[in-house]
Amino acid sequence: MWGYFRICPHPRISGNNFRVFHDDGLIGKEMNSEANKKNNESRKAVPVTVAYGDGIGPEIMEATLRIIKAGGANLDLETITIGESVFKKGITSGIEPSAWDSLRRTRVFLKAPITTPEGGGFKSLNVTVRKTLGLFANVRPCLSYYPFISTKHHDMDVVIIRENEEDLYGGIEHRQTADVFQCLKLISIPGSERVIRYAFEYARRYNRHKVTCFTKDNIMKLTDGTFRRIFDDVAREYPDIESEHWIVDIGAAKLADSPEVFDVIVMPNLYGDILSDVAAQIAGSVGLAGSSNIGDGFAMFEAIHGSAPRRAGQNLANPSGLLLAAVQMLVYIGQGDVATKVHNAWLKTIEDGIHTYDIFDPAVSRKKVGTKEFADAVIDNLGEYPQQLKSVNYPPHGNPLKIKLVERPAPSKELVGVDVFVDWRGSADELGKQLDEVSKPEFQLVMITNRGTKVYPGGIPDTFCVDHWRCRFQSATSGQPVTHRNVIDLFGRMVDAGIPPIKTEGLFTFDGEPGFSLGQGQ
């Protein structure tokens, strides 16, 4: 029987006094001041669900918990088992119902990286948790620690706020013909609005001066276009914060080249996934970035890197990503004083040149240490501040950002036609001629496109075509609505003609505006 259980405090860190071990032996410094003791006594333990994960997960989680407890975190931990071992039992989601019970009870999740087994049938657990709990904003601070960690970017301090539930991450994919596969990109108005508002609220709360939006709205005018339009609308409500939009390709190039010109960047899910790795890596290492996944009353905290199975079990891994995620968690649950202490101790350790292998550079590092020894060094530095790097100071009491969406009246929606996708091995003209006949009497065939490019009427023979065609039918009486019954009758005629639909999309207008794109070349 799998499930959650209360974790027993590690004997070395139970109680308020313990010893710190260095890699060169026992130093014997007593930790946890009176103040810590008092704080812990007066503060109620906050229930948190913890998953030790796969690969390097258990090592970095152990190190992280040891550090934050030494810093005075008062947590009531429930441990759940998720990931590889659960997948291997044949549970394709990688998570069991009892684990959901724990998450729904604590509403705070500290998660180590997990491994999703390769091969078909297994869903990404990260994505399942984010989407199931409605964790809409993925906050990924990427900053450089120059000159203590090698980087070309000395003044980089960028926070990427990634939309976390939508876009291509719905994982709604189909093979439709011998040639063609598709993945649906879904962008919603409320989904975009809440992450964009979150980005502006975050900027205000943390005194950041600018929010940038990245999209590809020159190509995806309806999906990315909606994200951008909402960004522009919301930005007007925050005149105190500068706002700007970049097309994602050139924006990404600028980010990689001159990250210091950016502050907070908000973007749809997939761009955010890719660019947060780029940003973290150019800041110094993807191994240093922690993230929070924020929902409405739920939050999950994790490193942005994966489970690195090749490094597992060797006391090599850098726990910093997960530790900085745990710092964000402490701020979220109202233990900001502990977050401040832990984060400053970590900065001091980085400054001391005590580095794990991944960031070790003889030019700047002083001592190469393993996971455990790194944790010991951070614990030893609790109460210390960095000398050169900027120290942090979090508000002592949690006050999670609350996002309120604007109410939008439902637009009037009218069916004006249908796009029918068909599997056809032949020429565009032959298909067009047959469908011209089939369209009558209610519809006219307006166009056929192949992978979005118009090939009928008036295509040219040079356009490369595959076996997947989108045929657009609109009302035979221009501008007039059609009925669903008309559409079903059209499908019937197509089936009779031996050209059955493989997929259809209704063409709707919303308050008179077309809710569909034109084909390329139209």
Ligand code: IPM
């Ligand atoms: C991340 C990861 C995940 C993602 C994977 C593991 C599903 O890359 O958290 O950035 O794509 O979101």
Ligand code: MG
């Ligand atoms: Mg990623």
